Amino acid sequence: xxxxxxxxxxxxxxxxxxxxxxxxxxxxxxxxxxxxxxxxxxxxxxxxxxxxxxxxxxxxxxxxxxxxxxxxxxxxxxxxxxxxxxxxxxxxxxxxxxxxxxxxxxxxxxxxxxxxxxxxxxxxxxxxxxxxxxxxxxxxxxxxxxxxxxxxxxxxxxxxxxxxxxxxxxxxxxxxxxxxxxxxxxxxxxxxxxxxxxxxxxxxxxxxxxxxxxxxxxxxxxxxxxxxxxxx
Amino acid sequence: xxxxxxxxxxxxxxxxxxxxxxxxxxxxxxxxxxxxxxxxxxxxxxxxxxxxxxxxxxxxxxxxxxxxxxxxxxxxxxxxxxxxxxxxxxxxxxxxxxxxxxxxxxxxxxxxxxxxxxxxxxxxxxxxxxxxxxxxxxxxxxxxxxxxxxxxxxxxxxxxxxxxxxxxxxxxxxxxxxxxxxxx
Numbered sequence: 001x002x003x004x005x006x007x008x009x010x011x012x013x014x015x016x017x018x019x020x021x022x023x024x025x026x027x028x029x030x031x032x033x034x035x036x037x038x039x040x041x042x043x044x045x046x047x048x049x050x051x052x053x054x055x056x057x058x059x060x061x062x063x064x065x066x067x068x069x070x071x072x073x074x075x076x077x078x079x080x081x082x083x084x085x086x087x088x089x090x091x092x093x094x095x096x097x098x099x100x101x102x103x104x105x106x107x108x109x110x111x112x113x114x115x116x117x118x119x120x121x122x123x124x125x126x127x128x129x130x131x132x133x134x135x136x137x138x139x140x141x142x143x144x145x146x147x148x149x150x151x152x153x154x155x156x157x158x159x160x161x162x163x164x165x166x167x168x169x170x171x172x173x174x175x176x177x178x179x180x181x182x183x184x185x186x187x188x189x190x191x192x193x194x195x196x197x198x199x200x201x202x203x204x205x206x207x208x209x210x211x212x213x214x215x216x217x218x219x220x221x222x223x224x225x226x227x228x229x230x231x232x
Numbered sequence: 233x234x235x236x237x238x239x240x241x242x243x244x245x246x247x248x249x250x251x252x253x254x255x256x257x258x259x260x261x262x263x264x265x266x267x268x269x270x271x272x273x274x275x276x277x278x279x280x281x282x283x284x285x286x287x288x289x290x291x292x293x294x295x296x297x298x299x300x301x302x303x304x305x306x307x308x309x310x311x312x313x314x315x316x317x318x319x320x321x322x323x324x325x326x327x328x329x330x331x332x333x334x335x336x337x338x339x340x341x342x343x344x345x346x347x348x349x350x351x352x353x354x355x356x357x358x359x360x361x362x363x364x365x366x367x368x369x370x371x372x373x374x375x376x377x378x379x380x381x382x383x384x385x386x387x388x389x390x391x392x393x394x395x396x397x398x399x400x401x402x403x404x405x406x407x408x409x410x411x412x413x414x415x416x
Binding site for chain 2: 045046047048050051052053054088102103119121155157160161162165
């Protein structure tokens with residue numbers, strides 16, 4: 001890219017620059033410098049204040065199920081377990097029948113048939129942790145699909161960097177109570193136990209740390225808090 | 233006579249040179265989301281481009297879906313009109329749905345980031361093809377007989393395709409009309 005220094009002199013010399021640097025030349029009769037070129041920053045341009053629809057606490061998206069309210073506290077294990085604020089926590093999980101939004105050809109759910117929910121967005125969302133390090137989600141108790149213990153997926157980002165990919169599990173007593181209740185009973189009790197699960201089953205200690213502690217009941221729903229420890 | 237019912241898809245590419253507000257919003261938001269969500273497929277940070285990540289693990293294709301949420305809501309100001317696609321008289325076409333596609337990106341340089349929005353129309357009646365042009369009408373004005381149908385004309389162009397097609401069964405004249413009538 002060739003840039004010319006602004007100049008009143010007829011013998012001003014053009015200068016050559018690259019995208020990210022600047023040069024200027026001056027003349028005796030008037031001088032100015034070429035403004036540095038910097039990369040365009042992020043939005044918002046007009047309309048940019050519109051937000052990502054997944055940025056939401058209530059992720060139910062119309063899905064029916066036993067209510068589940070989860071508060072995730074993100075803490076820094078390298079700093080006295082102090083809370084981490086402004087961390088982004090993404091969660092996603094299957095619906096009461098064992099199907100995920102957004103994907104086609106899913107087998108292993110209640111119907112036993114390849115089922116598609118392409119274009120749907122339910123049971124997915126993210127929040128940023130508040131001053132108490134908490135990201136709270138309003139969702140439903142997950143169902144289950146063939147081959148996996150009941151679980152919720154999560155990712156944690158700090159400053160745009162992925163710091164944790166994890167899954168949380170449910171204790172069998174609570175999960176069985178939910179999965180035999182009216183909305184879930186068509187699929188029944190999960191055939192995969194936590195200890196037999198390919199992901200949860202390889203460490204009993206890890207499984208204990210990954211299991212949610214919930215209070216509540218079918219009618220009122222369940223509530224729990226889970227601490228996500230990350231090493232920053 | 234109408235040939236077929238069709239739907240069209242127009243792919244609108246957005247890259248670093250895009251100028252319109254909705255394009256820049258989509259460009260920047262989807263790039264930030266790519267930088268975040270791609271980390272799950274690039275755990276040791278060795279790779280930079282989407283192409284590399286897909287080659288290593290096909291599940292990286294989930295990023296078309298995952299990143300779409302950061303972009304599609306910026307289409308709302310378009311009011312369901314496809315930008316930059318007009319019929320031969322300059323009128324914009326409307327779209328029914330929009331699908332996001334991550335074409336390429338690079339965690340180290342935003343200049344390589346390139347996304348596509350595939351705008352999919354509703355159903356049109358394809359009446360005729362004249363050279364490179366489609367003569368179309370909205371489906372609900374399909375009619376037979378001698379009545380004039382309101383149509384518009386659209387030139388086939390790059391980034392546009394007929395993506396859904398259903399032939400309209402042709403009426404066949406009954407054989408009895410082909411024989412002369414003998415009135416004895």
